[in-house]
Amino acid sequence: MSGTFVEVAAIPRATTVATARRPPFARRAARGVTPYLFLLPAVGCLAVWTYRPLAAALNLSFFSWNLLPTTPKEYVGLDNYHRLLDLPELRTALWITAMMTLALMLFTVVLPTIVALWTSAIGGRGRTVYSALIFAPVLVPPVAGAALWQWMLDPHSGAVDKVLGAEINWIHETRPAQIAIVVITGWHLLGFAVLVVSAGLAGIDEEYRNAAVLDRASRWQITRWITLPLLSPTLVFLALMTILMSGTLTFPLIDTLTQGGPDSQTTNVYYLLWEYGFQNFDTGFASAAGLLFFVAFGVIAVGLIRLSDRLTFHDS
Amino acid sequence: MGRIVLDGLTKQYGDVVAVDGIDLDIADGEFLVLLGPSGCGKSTLLRLIAGLIQPSGGRVLLDDEDITYAPPARRDLAMVFQSYALYPHLTVARNIGFPLRAARMPRARIRQRVEEVAALLELDGLLERRPRELSGGQRQRVAVGRAIIRDPRAFLMDEPLSNLDAKLRQATRAQFRTLHETLGATVVYVTHDQVEALSLATRIAMLDGGRLEQVGTPTEVFDEPASVFVAGFLGSPPMNLLPARVEGHDGRVRVVAQGVEVDLWPGEEVESRDVILGIRPEHLRQTDSAGPVGTPVLRGEVQAVENLGAEESAQCTVGGAVVQFRGARPLGLAAGQPVVLTTARDHIHLFDRSSGRRLAWQARQNQPTPVAPHR
Ligand SMILES: Nc1ncnc2c1ncn2[C@@H]1O[C@H](COP(=O)(O)OP(=O)(O)OP(=O)(O)O)[C@@H](O)[C@H]1O
Ligand SMILES: [Mg+2]
Numbered sequence: 135m136s137g138t139f140v141e142v143a144a145i146p147r148a149t150t151v152a153t154a155r156r157p158p159f160a161r162r163a164a165r166g167v168t169p170y171l172f173l174l175p176a177v178g179c180l181a182v183w184t185y186r187p188l189a190a191a192l193n194l195s196f197f198s199w200n201l202l203p204t205t206p207k208e209y210v211g212l213d214n215y216h217r218l219l220d221l222p223e224l225r226t227a228l229w230i231t232a233m234m235t236l237a238l239m240l241f242t243v244v245l246p247t248i249v250a251l252w253t254s255a256i257g258g259r260g261r262t263v264y265s266a267l268i269f270a271p272v273l274v275p276p277v278a279g280a281a282l283w284q285w286m287l288d289p290h291s292g293a294v295d296k297v298l299g300a301e302i303n304w305i306h307e308t309r310p311a312q313i314a315i316v317v318i319t320g321w322h323l324l325g326f327a328v329l330v331v332s333a334g335l336a337g338i339d340e341e342y343r344n345a346a347v348l349d350r351a352s353r354w355q356i357t358r359w360i361t362l363p364l365l366s367p368t369l370v371f372l373a374l375m376t377i378l379m380s381g382t383l384t385f386p387l388i389d390t391l392t393q394g395g396p397d398s399q400t401t402n403v404y405y406l407l408w409e410y411g412f413q414n415f416d417t418g419f420a421s422a423a424g425l426l427f428f429v430a431f432g433v434i435a436v437g438l439i440r441l442s443d444r445l446t447f448h449d450s
Numbered sequence: 451m452g453r454i455v456l457d458g459l460t461k462q463y464g465d466v467v468a469v470d471g472i473d474l475d476i477a478d479g480e481f482l483v484l485l486g487p488s489g490c491g492k493s494t495l496l497r498l499i500a501g502l503i504q505p506s507g508g509r510v511l512l513d514d515e516d517i518t519y520a521p522p523a524r525r526d527l528a529m530v531f532q533s534y535a536l537y538p539h540l541t542v543a544r545n546i547g548f549p550l551r552a553a554r555m556p557r558a559r560i561r562q563r564v565e566e567v568a569a570l571l572e573l574d575g576l577l578e579r580r581p582r583e584l585s586g587g588q589r590q591r592v593a594v595g596r597a598i599i600r601d602p603r604a605f606l607m608d609e610p611l612s613n614l615d616a617k618l619r620q621a622t623r624a625q626f627r628t629l630h631e632t633l634g635a636t637v638v639y640v641t642h643d644q645v646e647a648l649s650l651a652t653r654i655a656m657l658d659g660g661r662l663e664q665v666g667t668p669t670e671v672f673d674e675p676a677s678v679f680v681a682g683f684l685g686s687p688p689m690n691l692l693p694a695r696v697e698g699h700d701g702r703v704r705v706v707a708q709g710v711e712v713d714l715w716p717g718e719e720v721e722s723r724d725v726i727l728g729i730r731p732e733h734l735r736q737t738d739s740a741g742p743v744g745t746p747v748l749r750g751e752v753q754a755v756e757n758l759g760a761e762e763s764a765q766c767t768v769g770g771a772v773v774q775f776r777g778a779r780p781l782g783l784a785a786g787q788p789v790v791l792t793t794a795r796d797h798i799h800l801f802d803r804s805s806g807r808r809l810a811w812q813a814r815q816n817q818p819t820p821v822a823p824h825r
Contacts (some may be wrong), residue, residue, distance in 0.1 A: 225639055289769070336823035339533075339535070341533055341535040342535055342537055342538075344500075344502050344531070345529070345537075345596075346527065346533060346536065346537075346548070346552070347502075347521075347522045347523055347536040348500060348502075348522050348527060348529050349528075349548055349549040349552055349600075350523045350526070350552055351523075351548070351549075351551060351594070352552070352554065354819075355552055357550075359537075359539060359540075359551075363539045364538070364539060
């Protein structure tokens with residue numbers, strides 16, 4: 135038989151390209167705008183209550199002014215900033231702030247982690263009761279708490295010295311005063327931090343622990359190799375909150391208990407700022423300080439958020 | 451050593467009985483496959499053996515030791531989780547090496563073992579990746595690697611191949627078989643894939659609604675299904691099941707239904723009963739109506755013909771029932787055409803209509819033994 139092989143035809147590639155009609159511009163625009171409309175109230179509030187004062191502070195930081203409406207503002211350029219950076223008190227206050235923040239981590243990161251790990255096995259009603267107990271101090275207003283502690287820290291009749299069997303003048307000795315500020319703030323925050331860590335623990339899939347248990351890892355190995363690494367974003371979050379807020383959270387205690395003393399040894403940066411702004415009425419100077427702190431804490435926050443993102447392991 | 455005995459094992463979740471009174475003796479070195487539809491309690495049974503959950507009743511014995519309430523770590527079992535449970539913050543190498551690291555093996559030894567296992571599972575290039583950077587099938591192989599790197603008393607595997615493509619699945623199946631043969635380890639293997647079950651198992655345990663339906667070798671389970679459930683689960687398409695009636699008629703035992711006439715063997719005094727008649731699609735043949743007298747006959751009409759690649763499957767109606775019939779392509783059938791099907795008497799299965807259990811023929815004494823339809 136005579137013949138020839140013919141190739142089976144391939145499917146030809148389409149040459150004309152039909153374009154689907156896009157929805158009309160008005161509809162697309164409306165769709166794009168809607169989410170921003172929902173954001174508007176929040177952004178509005180932020181603008182009025184946060185960004186506008188911030189801008190005002192920026193403006194004020196270039197002037198010398200004593201807060202009296204009758205006195206004119208005097209433009210001084212970067213003078214306030216120069217004075218601020220040369221101020222020895224600022225360095226002391228920064229050092230005290232850093233130390234107190236670090237010490238506070240014990241109450242906002244270390245202890246909560248230990249407590250949450252130990253109590254993670256408690257379930258049902260027991261859990262509710264214990265959560266309520268440990269959370270209670272969070273609900274005590276800081277100033278009320280400070281008054282209460284002032285009474286308990288009294289060197290002659292206070293409960294604390296009686297229990298310790300010592301005669302420490304908590305408010306007028308440097309080290310004890312610093313410890314008192316940190317411990318009382320920590321007592322306020324501990325419950326909240328424990329709840330945050332417990333929530334973080336609950337968010338870790340139990341299957342990882344099951345797998346590790348079957349792989350014959352010890353309890354300590356599982357905590358160190360599985361639980362803590364998976365919990366690290368939560369812990370970084372707590373550390374971030376502590377760094378950003380320790381200054382403001384200790385403020386009411388400093389103000390009620392020690393007024394920054396003894397010898398300015400409990401004066402943190404915010405208390406210093408407040409003293410300059412509202413006791414010495416050096417408004418421009420205080421504004422410069424406020425802006426400087428704002429920028430510095432902003433940089434720290436960005437760094438820590440980056441770290442937290444790096445530590446977050448999404449599965450699946 | 452790794453003999454696992456389950457003794458009346460039960461697990462209840464509120465009103466749901468996930469595992470219902472299971473007795474099972476898994477010998478050392480056995481490859482037991484737990485097979486059943488979704489939600490039948492396979493994973494629950496595996497977790498009971500692993501000790502991750504505690505039973506509501508019954509016991510688990512490992513090498514004759516009661517381990518029902520022993521913590522998982524003391525059981526020395528390795529498990530592949532249905533969800534893989536890979537540690538998301540660790541690299542593939544660290545995931546696979548985790549059990550050795552927990553056992554404080556020197557780092558160099560771990561590295562070496564990890565590389566061996568990775569080579570076996572074709573994970574070589576992926577050792578420094580993290581689980582989220584892997585495909586589903588790759589993750590599954592890492593989970594398998596983490597289990598086989600150890601030398602446990604038994605392996606528990608919860609659908610370890612479900613996410614692999616056909617080629618890789620077949621290759622990994624072969625590896626499992628070699629692994630099982632070389633290690634001689636006990637394996638309890640969960641799947642709902644019957645091909646996997648039939649090809650890997652030394653024994654299959656069929657589960658339905660938390661209960662054991664049948665336990666036997668792949669051949670036993672496939673050739674002599676103990677119940678309508680097992681018959682309807684295995685095979686693709688599964689066994690045809692038609693309601694029918696057994697009767698004695700003209701000195702013969704017969705199975706009849708509308709469009710069905712199956713002549714079994716001589717015998718008069720057989721009590722009539724309602725049965726389910728089972729015939730596998732691949733055991734049906736086309737015939738012309740004038741076949742030899744006494745051969746089983748199913749008369750019906752073709753509804754649709756389906757192309758299965760090498761074969762074709764025809765869907766026919768016989769009486770009120772649907773019968774699948776499978777054979778080499780082309781079958782030469784078209785929809786609407788009448789068809790007459792037949793089969794060998796050996797390939798006929800009978801089940802009780804109400805209980806669904808298999809019926810076996812028991813000859814009365816002083817009577818010529820009829821040829822049993824199944825050995
Ligand atoms: N923790 C639980 N609480 C309540 N019911 C559960 C729980 N775990 C499993 N069940 C129920 O027990 C039954 C068996 O579940 P199991 O996970 O063992 O099924 P399975 O055979 O593994 O299914 P699949 O093949 O889909 O994985 C199901 O009906 C399920 O809903
Ligand atoms: Mg399952």
